[in-house]
Amino acid sequence: MTDTSASGSVLLTHEVGLHARPSVKLTKLAKAHAARIELAASEAGPWIDAKSIVKVMATKAPKGTVLHFRAAGPDAAAAVEALIGLVERDFDEAVPNAASV
Amino acid sequence: MPPPSDLAGRPAAPGLAIGPVVRPAAPVAARRSSDDPMQETDDLLTAIEMAIADLTALAVIAGDEGAAILEFQVAMLEDEALREFAITSITAGSAADAAWRQAVDVQIAGYEEGEEYFQARIADLVDLRDRVLGHLAGTAGDAPPLPGAVLVAEDLTPSRFLATDWSAGGAIALAAGSPTSHVAMLARSRGVPMVVGLGPAILDRGTEAIVDGSAGTVCLDPPAAAKDEFRRRQAAAEAMDRVVEATIREPAVTRDGVPVAVLINLADPAELDRIDPAICDGVGLVRTEFLFHGGGLPDEERQVAAYTRIVAWAHGRPVTIRTLDAGGDKPIPGLTVEGESNPFLGTRGIRLSLARPGPFRIQLRALARAAVHGPLKIMVPMVTVPAEMDAARQMLDEAVAELAAAGIPARRPPLGMMVEVPAAALAVDRFGADFLSIGSNDLTQYVTAAARDTGAVADLADPGNPAVLRLIAEVAAAGARQGIEVSLCGDMAGDPAFVPALLQAGLRSLSVAPAAIARTKATVAAVDLGA
Numbered sequence: 001m002t003d004t005s006a007s008g009s010v011l012l013t014h015e016v017g018l019h020a021r022p023s024v025k026l027t028k029l030a031k032a033h034a035a036r037i038e039l040a041a042s043e044a045g046p047w048i049d050a051k052s053i054v055k056v057m058a059t060k061a062p063k064g065t066v067l068h069f070r071a072a073g074p075d076a077a078a079a080v081e082a083l084i085g086l087v088e089r090d091f092d093e094a095v096p097n098a099a100s101v
Numbered sequence: 102m103p104p105p106s107d108l109a110g111r112p113a114a115p116g117l118a119i120g121p122v123v124r125p126a127a128p129v130a131a132r133r134s135s136d137d138p139m140q141e142t143d144d145l146l147t148a149i150e151m152a153i154a155d156l157t158a159l160a161v162i163a164g165d166e167g168a169a170i171l172e173f174q175v176a177m178l179e180d181e182a183l184r185e186f187a188i189t190s191i192t193a194g195s196a197a198d199a200a201w202r203q204a205v206d207v208q209i210a211g212y213e214e215g216e217e218y219f220q221a222r223i224a225d226l227v228d229l230r231d232r233v234l235g236h237l238a239g240t241a242g243d244a245p246p247l248p249g250a251v252l253v254a255e256d257l258t259p260s261r262f263l264a265t266d267w268s269a270g271g272a273i274a275l276a277a278g279s280p281t282s283h284v285a286m287l288a289r290s291r292g293v294p295m296v297v298g299l300g301p302a303i304l305d306r307g308t309e310a311i312v313d314g315s316a317g318t319v320c321l322d323p324p325a326a327a328k329d330e331f332r333r334r335q336a337a338a339e340a341m342d343r344v345v346e347a348t349i350r351e352p353a354v355t356r357d358g359v360p361v362a363v364l365i366n367l368a369d370p371a372e373l374d375r376i377d378p379a380i381c382d383g384v385g386l387v388r389t390e391f392l393f394h395g396g397g398l399p400d401e402e403r404q405v406a407a408y409t410r411i412v413a414w415a416h417g418r419p420v421t422i423r424t425l426d427a428g429g430d431k432p433i434p435g436l437t438v439e440g441e442s443n444p445f446l447g448t449r450g451i452r453l454s455l456a457r458p459g460p461f462r463i464q465l466r467a468l469a470r471a472a473v474h475g476p477l478k479i480m481v482p483m484v485t486v487p488a489e490m491d492a493a494r495q496m497l498d499e500a501v502a503e504l505a506a507a508g509i510p511a512r513r514p515p516l517g518m519m520v521e522v523p524a525a526a527l528a529v530d531r532f533g534a535d536f537l538s539i540g541s542n543d544l545t546q547y548v549t550a551a552a553r554d555t556g557a558v559a560d561l562a563d564p565g566n567p568a569v570l571r572l573i574a575e576v577a578a579a580g581a582r583q584g585i586e587v588s589l590c591g592d593m594a595g596d597p598a599f600v601p602a603l604l605q606a607g608l609r610s611l612s613v614a615p616a617a618i619a620r621t622k623a624t625v626a627a628v629d630l631g632a
Contacts, residue, residue, distance in 0.1 A: 019219070023176075024169075024173050057208075058208070081434065089432070
C-alpha cells in the first residue's frame with residue numbers, strides 16, 4: 001500500500017455547531033479509516049486528531065465555522081471525502097419538516 | 102413544618118408536579134491508593150471498562166434519544182486522550198481516583214468558557230467522571246430514588262435520569278443546570294417537569310415541593326392553599342390534555358363542515374414508534390433519503406422492508422412515498438453530480454433518477470413489492486416536463502412486468518408528481534399524473550428566485566407571496582378539473598398563518614410534521630369557508 005495525503009474543507013451548517021452527537025459520528029467515521037486524520041477550525045491550525053472525541057469537542061466549533069481536514073495514509077482521499085460528506089449532510093440528523101419538500 | 106418558600110429559576114421542561122423532595126447523595130466514597138503506579142493504572146482501566154459496560158447496558162433500556170446521549174459518554178470513555186492524561190499523572194505518583202478526576206476536570210474547565218450548549222455538556226462529563234470514581238471506590242450503583250419524587254440537586258446526570266422510574270410522575274429542580282442539557286432534552290421528551298437555575302437555596306431545606314416546569318418556579322413545603330391551587334391547575338391541565346387527546350384522533354373539519362385530510366410527513370421511519378396512526382389520515386410524504394444515510398446504495402430487500410414497515414404502521418391509510426430526491430441541498434456521495442455551479446437548478450430529483458436509472462429501477466421494484474401490503478402511492482420529485490413523467494411511468498410498468506414474470510408478488514401503485522417547479526405548476530394537466538402534491542418550499546424558492554438557504558434573501562422566499570398562493574390555487578383547480586387528488590406537503594401546511602389561505606385556495610389535503618398535527622387540526626376547525 002502506498003501512503004497518500006489529502007485535504008479538504010467544508011462549512012459547518014449544524015445549528016449548534018460541532019456538539020456531542022455530531023462529534024460521536026465524526027470520530028466514529030474517522031476511526032473507520034486507516035489514515036491519520038486531523039481537523040482544524042482554521043487553516044493555520046491548531047490541527048487536532050479527528051479520531052479523538054475529547055479533542056474534537058474541545059474545538060467547540062460553532063455554526064458557520066469552516067472545518068479543515070487533512071489526512072495521510074493508504075485511504076487518505078476516501079477519509080477526507082467521507083468526513084466532508086458527513087458534515088455536508090448535517091451529520092445525517094433528520095430534521096422533521098425541514099425545508100426539503 | 103418550616104415556612105414555605107417560593108423559588109424562581111428557568112423553565113427546562115413544561116408540566117406541573119408535586120412530590121417528596123429527594124436529594125441524591127454525591128459519590129464521595131473514599132478509596133485507599135495502592136501506591137503502585139502499575140496497580141493504579143490497572144484499577145483505573147478496569148473502572149473505565151466497568152463504566153462503559155454500565156452505560157452500554159443502560160442504553161438498551163434508554164430509548165433512542167437516551168441511547169444517543171449515553172453513546173457520547175461511552176465515546177469519551179473510550180478515548181485514548183482522556184486515559185493517557187490520567188495515566189501520565191499516575192506515573193508521576195498520583196492515585197487513580199485523583200488522576201482521573203483531574204483529567205476530566207481539565208475538560209470540564211475548558212467547557213465552562215464555551216457557549217451555553219457546551220457548558221451544558223459539563224453534566225455529561227461529571228456523569229462519566231463520577232461513574233468511574235464510583236467503580237474505583239467500589240460504591241457504584243446506589244439505589245434509585247422513590248417513584249414520584251422531586252429530585253433536587255446541584256445538577257443531574259443523564260444516566261441518573263435514565264435509571265429513574267418516571268412512570269409514577271415526579272419532577273426535577275436544580276440549583277444549577279441548563280435548559281439545553283441532555284437531561285432537559287430527556288425530561289421534555291418524557292414529560293417530566295423540570296426547572297433549572299434555582300440557586301443554592303433549594304439544596305438546604307424542604308421535604309415536599311411543587312414544581313411548575315412551564316413557569317420555572319418551585320414552591321418548597323407548600324401550604325394548604327398552594328396545594329389546593331396546584332390540584333385545581335392540575336385538574337385543568339388534565340382536562341385540556343383530554344380535549345387534545347380526544348380531538349387529535351377526530352377527523353379535521355372546518356367550522357362549516359368541510360372535511361380536510363391531515364397527513365404526516367416522515368423523514369425517518371424510527372419516528373413512527375412514537376406516533377399513533379389514529380391521529381392522522383395517512384402519510385402524505387415519506388422522504389426516502391434516510392435509506393441512503395448509511396453510505397452506499399441500499400439494496401432492494403432493505404428498501405422493501407423499510408417501505409413495508411411504514412405501510413403496516415399506517416394500517417390501511419394511504420402512504421405516499423417520494424422517490425429519491427437527492428441533489429440540490431441533499432448531496433449523496435457517489436450518486437449526485439459534484440461541482441455544479443447551481444445545484445438547486447441542476448441534476449436533482451427525477452433528473453438525477455433518470456440520469457442514473459440503476460438505483461431508480463431498484464427503488465421502483467421495491468415500492469411495487471411493498472405495495473401489496475397496503476395503499477402505497479409513488480410520488481416523483483422535481484418534475485419539469487411531461488417526458489420525465491412518461492419515462493418514470495414506463496420504468497415503473499417495466500419493473501412491475503419483470504416482477505410478475507419472475508413470480509414475485511407486486512402491485513402497480515398510482516404514480517403521482519410533486520409540483521414544485523413553476524413550469525409544472527402552470528401546466529399541470531399535461532403530465533398525466535395520478536395525483537399531485539405541492540412541494541411549497543421549493544415552489545416558493547423557484548417562484549421568488551430566492552434561495553431558501555441564503556439568509557440575505559430569506560425574506561423574499563415567502564410562501565405567503567400572492568404569486569405563490571395564486572399558483573397553488575391554480576394547481577388545486579386543475580386537479581379538481583381532472584378529478585385527481587391534490588395535497589400540499591411543504592412547511593406552510595403546518596403553519597396556522599397559511600392554513601386558512603390554503604383551504605380558501607381549494608386544497609382539502611395537508612401533510613405536516615407529526616408535531617404539528619394537533620395545531621393544524623385546531624386551525625382547520627376555526628376556518629369558515631362559507632360552504
